[in-house]
Every structure is written in C-alpha cells, then in structure tokens.
Amino acid sequence: MxxxxxxxxxxxxxxxxxxxxxxxxxxxxxxxxxxxxxxxxxxxxxxxxxxxxxxxxxxxxxxxxxxxxxxxxxxxxxxxxxxxxxxxxITKEAAAREKVENEIVPVTTIVRSGQVLKAEGDLLLVGNVNPGGTVIANGNIFIMGNLRGIAHAGYSGRRDAVVVASNMVPSQIRIADCLNRAPDDYGKEDRHEMECAYIDESDHIIIDKLQVLKTLRPNMTRLKGGFSYG
Structure with a gap:
C-alpha cells in the first residue's frame, strides 16, 4: 500500500x-x-x-x-x-474584520467644513461634501452629490479603491498613499457628469468618466444589482 x-x-x-x-x-x-x-x-x-x-x-x-x-x-x-x-x-476575529471591511455603509447627510465621515468598508454617501469637509473609507467612496472637500479612499493601503462623485470638484483626493491636489480652477465649474478617481499604472490618481471602471474595476462594488456605469 x-x-x-x-x-x-x-x-x-x-x-x-x-x-x-x-x-x-x-x-x-x-x-x-x-x-x-x-x-x-x-x-x-x-x-x-x-x-x-x-x-x-x-x-x-x-x-x-x-x-x-x-x-x-x-x-x-x-x-x-x-x-x-x-x-x-481563518479565525473568528479575521472573519469579523473581513465582514466589516466588506460592508457598504450608506449615509444620507451633508459633510460640512470641519466634519469627518469615516467608514471601515465602502462608503455610499447620499449628499454633499462641502469645502473643508472630509470623507474617509477603507474601501471605495461613492458620493451621490457634490464632492468639494477631501475624499480619502483605501486609507489602510487598498490601492484598488476608487472615489466616485456625481459632481467631482474636490479640494483633495487621496487613494491609499497617493495624493491628488485640486487644480488651479478648482470650484469654478460644475461638471454635472459622474466621474471617478483611481490609481493608474504610473501610480498617479486619474479622474475620468465613470464608464472606465467597467474595464478597470469590473467587480468593484457589492451593491445589490451592481453599479450603473451609464
């Protein structure tokens, strides 16, 4: 044998x-x-x-x-x-941590100057981030409104995280350890088109049309029914 x-x-x-x-x-x-x-x-x-x-x-x-x-x-x-x-x-502790990190946190509010809104998983904000306001998430950030303040996605190091906003005019975007400051014409125009920010192959944060995520992050979100790319 x-x-x-x-x-x-x-x-x-x-x-x-x-x-x-x-x-x-x-x-x-x-x-x-x-x-x-x-x-x-x-x-x-x-x-x-x-x-x-x-x-x-x-x-x-x-x-x-x-x-x-x-x-x-x-x-x-x-x-x-x-x-x-x-x-x-995996241990129960690791499973619990993974569950929290994969949760989508829905919030309906306006993040005003001096306020900080933080989520361990993905953040779905129905509202605006005003200048001086900050939203932070370990995962992705989806803003159904104006992003005029600071957004920091993937704060613990997730470089595949993205920031999506209905009106993308941020004072600063951070993804993991990458930083993108506002352009000189920040706040002078409303784009009125949903856009996304992500880290490209050259380690720079790029802001582009939402449709690019269909190719770059096809399994990006766990929202029921998926996320509409338009």
Missing part, C-alpha cells in the same frame, strides 16, 4: 510551493517537512539562488507558534525564504 505523502514540494517559475497535508497530525507533518528539507539541502550549493516559498495549508489552521515553527524549518535552508502561508481557514 502506497504511503500518503504529507509534504509535496513543487518547483515553479516563481519559486517553490509546499503543499502540506491537512488530514495528518501536526507532529507528523512537521517531522516529514523537516526530513524532506534536510534531504534537499544535501544537494544545495553554496551560491544557490534565493527561492521564494509559498506554503499551502489547505483546510489546516496553524497557531502563530506553529506557523513560526514551519517558517523556521524552511529558513534553515539558506537559499529559501517564506513568501506567504495560505490557508482556507
């Missing part, structure tokens, strides 16, 4: 993938991983190139201490570095 392998090592163009069996005990898994890594290190040359390692856990959950043990076994080989550990299982 063929023995089940608890550890499978596969080479890819991007490095190495370790597939770890999620049905065996952790101790059996750890022992086999150590043995296989040790066997491979026999053929390791002194000037071997550094290889990134992705560790696939499947439906196994590792405690932080166990994760560190697995990482240490991999790092024991001088040409291997752990790129990421991927698991289908």
């Amino acid at each position: 063929k023995k089940t392998q608890n550890v499978t090592i596969k080479g890819t163009k991007d490095g190495i993938v370790l597939h770890l069996n999620d049905q065996c005990s952790y101790q059996a898994l750890k022992a086999e991983l150590e043995q296989k890594l040790l066997a491979q290190s026999v053929d390791e040359e002194e000037n071997s190139p550094i290889l990134a390692v992705k560790i696939q856990l499947g439906n196994r959950y590792l405690t932080p201490a166990q994760e560190e043990e697995i990482k240490s076994l991999v790092r024991a080989r001088r040409n291997l570095v752990v790129d990421k550990i991927i698991s289908n299982v």
Whole structure:
C-alpha cells in the first residue's frame, strides 16, 4: 500500500510551493517537512539562488507558534525564504474584520467644513461634501452629490479603491498613499457628469468618466444589482 505523502514540494517559475497535508497530525507533518528539507539541502550549493516559498495549508489552521515553527524549518535552508502561508481557514476575529471591511455603509447627510465621515468598508454617501469637509473609507467612496472637500479612499493601503462623485470638484483626493491636489480652477465649474478617481499604472490618481471602471474595476462594488456605469 502506497504511503500518503504529507509534504509535496513543487518547483515553479516563481519559486517553490509546499503543499502540506491537512488530514495528518501536526507532529507528523512537521517531522516529514523537516526530513524532506534536510534531504534537499544535501544537494544545495553554496551560491544557490534565493527561492521564494509559498506554503499551502489547505483546510489546516496553524497557531502563530506553529506557523513560526514551519517558517523556521524552511529558513534553515539558506537559499529559501517564506513568501506567504495560505490557508482556507481563518479565525473568528479575521472573519469579523473581513465582514466589516466588506460592508457598504450608506449615509444620507451633508459633510460640512470641519466634519469627518469615516467608514471601515465602502462608503455610499447620499449628499454633499462641502469645502473643508472630509470623507474617509477603507474601501471605495461613492458620493451621490457634490464632492468639494477631501475624499480619502483605501486609507489602510487598498490601492484598488476608487472615489466616485456625481459632481467631482474636490479640494483633495487621496487613494491609499497617493495624493491628488485640486487644480488651479478648482470650484469654478460644475461638471454635472459622474466621474471617478483611481490609481493608474504610473501610480498617479486619474479622474475620468465613470464608464472606465467597467474595464478597470469590473467587480468593484457589492451593491445589490451592481453599479450603473451609464
């Protein structure tokens, strides 16, 4: 009878993938991983190139201490570095955080000068952002009204976030760590056409017609029925 392998090592163009069996005990898994890594290190040359390692856990959950043990076994080989550990299982805390970050927060109000409106997920504002007012969201910002103040989308680092407004005349737009200040003619004209702001391939914030999002961010929103691009 063929023995089940608890550890499978596969080479890819991007490095190495370790597939770890999620049905065996952790101790059996750890022992086999150590043995296989040790066997491979026999053929390791002194000037071997550094290889990134992705560790696939499947439906196994590792405690932080166990994760560190697995990482240490991999790092024991001088040409291997752990790129990421991927698991289908997440903690209740992580699931709750992900739920909050993926929620759409609908608000009907006017954000006046000196006021700050903040959302952990996507923000859907039915109202205006006046000069001096600020709206902040970890996800996307949709404003069904005038944006004349400051909008900061993707504040925790989400560079795929966007800002959409019915009338886009902001004093400042920020997406993740990118900043776009208002043009010299800021506030002199109403555009009367829904526009969007996003980070382009050159790491600049671009303001364009809403229709471009159909190509750039086809799965951008979780609004029921989808978001109309016109």
